[in-house]
Amino acid sequence: MSEKVLMKGNEALAEAAIRAGCRSFFGYPITPQTEVAAYMAKRMPKEGGIYLQAESEVAAINMVYGASAAGARVMTSSSSPGISLKGEGISYMAGADLPGVIINVQRGGPGLGGIQPSQADYFQATKATGHGDFHLIVLAPSTVQEMADTVYDAFDLADTYRTPVMILADGMLGQMMEPVVLPERKTEFTPKPWAVTGTKGKRPHNVITSLHLQPEDLERTNIERYERYDRIKATEQRAEEYLTEDADIVLVAFGATSRIARSAVNKARAAGIKAGLIRPITLWPFPTDAINRAAETASAFLTVEMNMGQMVEDVRLTVCGKKPVEFFGRAGGIIPTPAETLTVIERIAADLAGGAN
Amino acid sequence: METIFKRPESLTDAQFSYCPGCTHGIVHRLIAETLDELGVEGTTVGVAPVGCSVLAYDFFACDMVQAAHGRAPAVATALKRTLPGNVVFAYQGDGDLASIGMAETVHAASRGERITIIFINNAIYGMTGGQMAPTSLPAQVTQTSPYGRDVAADGYPIRVCEMLSTLDGVALAQRVSVDTPRNVRAAKKAIKKAFEYQVDDVGYTIIEVVSTCPTNWGLSPSDALQWLRDNLLPYYPLGVYRDVKADGYANVAEAALARAEALAAEVAGPAAAPAATPAPAAATAGTKGGADNG
Numbered sequence: 001m002s003e004k005v006l007m008k009g010n011e012a013l014a015e016a017a018i019r020a021g022c023r024s025f026f027g028y029p030i031t032p033q034t035e036v037a038a039y040m041a042k043r044m045p046k047e048g049g050i051y052l053q054a055e056s057e058v059a060a061i062n063m064v065y066g067a068s069a070a071g072a073r074v075m076t077s078s079s080s081p082g083i084s085l086k087g088e089g090i091s092y093m094a095g096a097d098l099p100g101v102i103i104n105v106q107r108g109g110p111g112l113g114g115i116q117p118s119q120a121d122y123f124q125a126t127k128a129t130g131h132g133d134f135h136l137i138v139l140a141p142s143t144v145q146e147m148a149d150t151v152y153d154a155f156d157l158a159d160t161y162r163t164p165v166m167i168l169a170d171g172m173l174g175q176m177m178e179p180v181v182l183p184e185r186k187t188e189f190t191p192k193p194w195a196v197t198g199t200k201g202k203r204p205h206n207v208i209t210s211l212h213l214q215p216e217d218l219e220r221t222n223i224e225r226y227e228r229y230d231r232i233k234a235t236e237q238r239a240e241e242y243l244t245e246d247a248d249i250v251l252v253a254f255g256a257t258s259r260i261a262r263s264a265v266n267k268a269r270a271a272g273i274k275a276g277l278i279r280p281i282t283l284w285p286f287p288t289d290a291i292n293r294a295a296e297t298a299s300a301f302l303t304v305e306m307n308m309g310q311m312v313e314d315v316r317l318t319v320c321g322k323k324p325v326e327f328f329g330r331a332g333g334i335i336p337t338p339a340e341t342l343t344v345i346e347r348i349a350a351d352l353a354g355g356a357n
Numbered sequence: 358m359e360t361i362f363k364r365p366e367s368l369t370d371a372q373f374s375y376c377p378g379c380t381h382g383i384v385h386r387l388i389a390e391t392l393d394e395l396g397v398e399g400t401t402v403g404v405a406p407v408g409c410s411v412l413a414y415d416f417f418a419c420d421m422v423q424a425a426h427g428r429a430p431a432v433a434t435a436l437k438r439t440l441p442g443n444v445v446f447a448y449q450g451d452g453d454l455a456s457i458g459m460a461e462t463v464h465a466a467s468r469g470e471r472i473t474i475i476f477i478n479n480a481i482y483g484m485t486g487g488q489m490a491p492t493s494l495p496a497q498v499t500q501t502s503p504y505g506r507d508v509a510a511d512g513y514p515i516r517v518c519e520m521l522s523t524l525d526g527v528a529l530a531q532r533v534s535v536d537t538p539r540n541v542r543a544a545k546k547a548i549k550k551a552f553e554y555q556v557d558d559v560g561y562t563i564i565e566v567v568s569t570c571p572t573n574w575g576l577s578p579s580d581a582l583q584w585l586r587d588n589l590l591p592y593y594p595l596g597v598y599r600d601v602k603a604d605g606y607a608n609v610a611e612a613a614l615a616r617a618e619a620l621a622a623e624v625a626g627p628a629a630a631p632a633a634t635p636a637p638a639a640a641t642a643g644t645k646g647g648a649d650n651g
Contacts, residue, residue, distance in 0.1 A: 024438070050439065052434070054464075056460055058431075058460075058461075059431040059460065059461050059464065062425060062428035063431050063435035065422075065424070066404075066422065066424075066433065067438070069436065070439040070440050071439070072435075074435075092425050196402045196420035196421065197420065197440060198399050198400040198401060199399050199418075200399045201398070205369070205419055205420050207414045207415075207420070207421045207422075208421070210423065211411060211423055
């Protein structure tokens with residue numbers, strides 16, 4: 001096993017990507033993810049890999065499309081406004097069943113927004129990253145260690161299911177330094193007989209395309225892809241459950257916000273309130289199994305997010321009216337504090353107690 | 358009996374989907390003949406654009422990728438960087454290359470990507486039914502310039518080879534046409550030269566083919582060829598706009614260095630100009646527009 005080292009989240013993520021076999025990186029400068037590109041620019045030449053600063057976010061994602069078509073393990077990294085620009089290319093990747101890893105170190109929006117941490121791209125990542133019927137696998141790390149671990153897994157998930165995978169991080173995780181154990185170098189990779197590497201005169205030509213002009217063909221590809229999505233939903237849901245077994249109030253929070261929610265849960269427990277936390281690690285597939293289990297025993301849910309209320313809709317869809325689901329969040333780059341989160345928990349606890357009387 | 362004319366191996370058996378009189382078919386054949394002659398079909402990856410030639414992936418027998426509108430140079434860039442030993446070409450129309458994809462075009466050229474771009478310029482959007490293109494002529498009537506292209510409002514047509522020839526990454530920028538047997542032969546030579554330059558690692562290559570669109574021009578195939586000669590060729594003169602090897606350089610890096618040194622000397626003025634490193638005489642004589650369509 002590797003030694004523990006102290007690293008920035010963005011750099012741990014970049015190094016883990018290299019260890020996962022990523023040898024192609026295409027990016028464009030944008031705050032607060034620039035360390036990923038800078039790290040790749042430094043490391044890729046030494047690994048015999050490709051680092052290219054593209055002329056635009058649009059070009060960068062289309063380079064990802066091209067490198068993936070050629071069979072490479074490839075990654076791009078950006079932040080919120082840049083991800084909007086990549087939406088077209090991500091849709092084409094999904095439509096052409098091309099694997100690839102896309103990092104979104106989120107900042108506040110909409111528009112140019114700000115450069116402070118945010119989780120306001122939850123909808124974009126999980127519902128509509130681009131046009132058409134498709135999903136991405138979306139992973140949400142909450143520590144520097146997980147910045148490394150999720151990206152390492154992301155390449156395997158992408159290759160296994162032939163889908164783009166997004167790491168939905170935020171400026172806080174990208175910039176913070178924590179001890180991390182970097183993963184071992186991967187040496188075995190999924191074969192890609194579909195890749196365009198030249199026929200060598202030995203097989204019919206491979207074609208990478210998302211175009212299906214016959215409606216029946218296009219529908220068939222959509223149905224096939226959604227069957228794959230069903231397999232992903234059945235097997236790849238990931239969530240961490242903390243003190244949920246006996247919890248009356250279950251918080252749901254991902255990424256950096258989950259750390260605040262965990263502190264708030266501890267404070268609530270200290271104050272005699274049975275609070276717990278579900279931390280989705282996969283945002284898509286959404287961890288409905290964990291939420292459903294909690295819905296059997298908990299009295300109320302509270303999502304805590306750095307946005308105006310996005311994941312709360314998925315929690316409500318899952319809980320389906322069985323229990324109240326409330327939301328607390330801060331936007332614009334403001335990080336909610338454990339103390340103000342505790343205030344909301346206490347109010348919900350009081351409401352529940354009042355309702356019981 | 359000896360076979361003297363056959364379908365190139367680099368084309369599939371699929372029937373072209375192009376309109377009667379459209380020159381896409383001729384250009385496809387010239388590319389396929391070139392791949393056959395260079396023996397590179399098995400190591401070539403082509404990129405199809407959005408436009409009439411979107412289905413080019415059905416017609417070329419080499420590995421193919423379909424790219425988003427205008428993004429073919431970015432896709433081709435990554436393909437070539439990932440597969441440096443392979444041949445990579447992109448086939449693009451005027452809307453794809455010079456409108457929505459101009460940024461990708463300029464930057465791939467400027468980086469000197471070792472890719473070959475075949476650029477079909479017929480001054481109109483074909484697949485969407487005949488809208489104004491970035492290369493539509495002044496006063497040209499299209500579906501979206503029904504009173505003729507008004508340059509005061511719509512701007513001027515872009516001469517792509519002339520523009521790209523200013524970029525240091527470009528090894529070969531040549532404009533050809535396929536309106537006559539003689540020009541078809543010249544176009545074939547140019548396309549083959551472009552692929553050879555790529556194989557020889559000289560730099561970015563682009564061959565612009567001034568083409569017809571009988572359907573959306575509303576002309577018969579033969580009238581369309583005449584309209585091309587009467588209207589397009591005067592605005593888009595055939596010729597070599599940059600050819601670093603003809604200019605006496607081995608590749609774009611040498612040519613770029615010579616250009617930088619010549620410019621620095623010019624800025625410094627005659628008194629300060631060092632005696633050494635003048636640009637080779639060929640640098641000013643080899644590349645120019647006009648009738649040199651060899």
